[in-house]
Amino acid sequence: MFENLQERLGKTLKNISGRGRLTEDNIKDTLREVRMAFLEADVALPVVREFVKQVKERAVGVEVTKSLSPGQVFIKIVREELEKAMGEANEELSLNAQPPAVVMVAGLQGAGKTTSVAKLAKFLKERKKKSVLVVSADVYRPAAIKQLETLATEVDVDFFPSDISQKPVDIANAAISHAKKKFIDVVLVDTAGRLHVDSNMMDEIKDLHKAINPIETLFVVDAMTGQDAANTAKAFDEALPLTGVILTKTDGDARGGAALSIRHITGKPIKFMGVGERTDALEPFHPDRIASRILGMGDVLSLIEEVEMKVDKEQAAKVAEKVFKGAGFTLDDFADQLKQMKNMGGMMSMLDKLPGMSNLPDAVKGQMGDKTFIQMEAIISSMTKKERARPEIIKGSRKKRIAAGSGTQVQEINKLLKQFTQMQKMMKKMKGKGGMTKMMRGMKGMLPPGMMGGGGPKF
Template sequence: MFDSLQERLGSILNNLTGRGALSDADVAAALREVRRALIEADVALEVVRLFTDRVREKAVGAAVVKSIKPGQMVVKIVHDELVSILGETSETIDLNAPAPVVVMYVGLQGSGKTTTTGKIARRLTDRQNKKVLMASLDTRRPAAQEQLRQLGEQVKVATLPVVAGQSPVEIARRAVQAGRLGGYDVVMLDTAGRTHIDEPLMAEMAEIKQAANPHEILLVADALTGQDAVNLARNFNDRVGLTGIVLTRMDGDGRGGAALSVRAVTGKPIKMIGTGEKMDALEEFHPKRIADRILGMGDIVSLVERAAETIDAEKAAAMAKKMQAGQFDLNDLADQLRQMQKMGGLGSIMGMMPGMNKMQDQMAAAGLDDRMFGQQLAIIGSMTKAERKNPDILKHSRKKRIAAGSGTDAAAINKLLKMHRQMADMMKAMGGKGKGGSMMRGLMGGMASKMGLGGLGGMMGGGMPDLSKMDPKQLEALQKQAEAAGLGKGLPGGLPGGLGGMGGGGLPGLPGGMKLPGLGGGFPGLPRKK
């Protein structure tokens, strides 16, 4: 997400940070480019004007021109204004009300309301141990109620039984009553949509609101529609009163105009974003983290959280024992490739590392992308158990058979085997330290060797802090300490101080041997997974 905007703003601001001094004319010229970049990203014109006016007011003048590092001061101003536009603080779905808390989803047809209802229900059930009841109020779209029922079975969340002939308002009343009688914590109402906004749609929303008295009214909007999502939010807010917004398909939106506009236009917070089709592809919206991503500063906290959620502790412990014995076969490699996929793929992971967004061209040229995972898993899947256990037996005839079975060639198989050997050596040298972190370090290191960046793997290893025992302030402290280290800011190529030297898990020259959390050993004083 935000790929094009990240690239454009990064280029503009890097040009400023590369200069020793800035004149008012330099800042004005950069702001013209920022304005153009925002418009091309489909940001609402009123928001573009507001943003550039605020930045200009703070950036043009003696405070910046006479500062020690004027270019970095401008970057900070742009960052702070991005956070202000997106919303100063993150706001989650509010469940602070007498049970059952009624959450109503509104939006146009095809925006992802039903899927989003299922995703959020699963999130509340799994992470907050809430008892959730879902109800489909869509009596017009064929099989809409059946779709929600099937989603309920998939995510193990109860759905309201369908009674033929009931109106949406009657279903809403029955759902609230069932929620009260059944002891549910949350009742979710998935309303009908249209292909466009019309009076009957709005009238129905108002009737449902009056009947169910929802605590939250969430607009589900497709981020790919850009300005249409902003206009939609304004119209729904004017008619039924929104409490928040969920933007779907953010993973497919390279521009980001909707996210940058909708909060400023409506004043309503973006509470969640959909980042994929899978039922766990949903994230809370953190304005500061998003601003960090847009400016290429990475998102350490989100990366650590994602790793903590996806790494299987038992598997990691078993793998550590194998590594201590110097064992790492192709079955283990396949497990690590799947682990990377579960974390969102290589591109997603690199996008959260400070400064790493600038390596996308290098990665693509080296053939390092998410398609590579699929190819390598196909190669391993085409091998026999004996071959996966002992790759040394793979001679020409066996490779020929595997290439035919996986749709690849001998060169691809040889690359995979070379990466495996490099990883096995790295794992053996680590001796099982760091468990899951060391495995990921080895995987990244093996892949990075293709690019001549052998130390890249060091960024993905080390002791992962136990996030389950950390409060939000501690998590935010991880990001602040990473920023204090200068990651992704003003360094050549945006890389943190000599990437090749990071293989040992730490950053050279940092006070007290400070290391990135979960990316190279963990900060001193923070809990580590045992």
């Protein structure tokens, strides 16, 4: 997300960051570039105007002229105004109600509403330790009811059955009544979507809202529709008292116009963003962290939270203990580490959150995608137990067999074995004094050419 905006703003702000003195002229030139970057990112025009106006007022004032490093202060102002445009701080779901807390989820067809309900259920169950019941009030699409049932099983939350012969209000009330009897904390009500905003849909959803009086009414919108996402959210907000927005498909949106427009146009906070298809690919929306990402400063806090949540600490501890005891690092251990990275959304998802990684060449980024991980796992899976324990025995004929079994080429087997050998050496360095520093230096050799240059971390 934000790749285009990140690249354009990065070049523009780099030109001004080293200036010893800022004048109205060079501020004006920079803001013209910022304005163009925002418009190309499909940010709504009123948002662009307000943003540029606020930055200009602050930049030509006392704040910058009295500073020893005006260029850095200018970037700080841009960052703070970005945060302000997106809502300044994360706004959590308000679930302080007599159980069950009812959350209604609305949106257009195809925005990812039903999937978002399942992701939200998993988030509440695992991170907030809530018991959750999901129910579909979409009586127009039997497939939507079945889809929610399947997803509820996958994320291990309760599902309340419904069918197309019932009325949405009756379905929701029956689910809430069931939740009360079972002492369930939260009920998530999935509503019918449409291909466009129409009066019949709005009347039905208003009646449903009035009947169940949810504590949260969330609007699900596709980030890839840009500023149209904000306009659609506004139309819904005029019919329903929305409390927040879930922005979906942000992993496929290189522009970021929706994220920067929604708060300004609707006045409602973005509470979550969908960052992939997996049921755990839902993140709380933190404007300050997103502003950092847009400016190429990374989002280390989100990365730490992800590691805390998704890394199998017991498995990691076993590998570390094994290495420290000198038992060695095997291809099985390497495969486990690949799985852990995949659980965190893959290497690119992790690198996106590190400072300076926006400067990576496209050729390098291409080597860090999900496809590479799947291929590496397939190669290791095609090896025998003996080969995984002793990779030095993997020679010509074995390589051909492994390549055939994994649908790859022999050179790809060689590449993986080389990466594994480098990682093995790195693990050995951890054993001695100053092991962590040596290990970090060793990582440099594992990454593709150019990875540690161009603004990436230095060890």
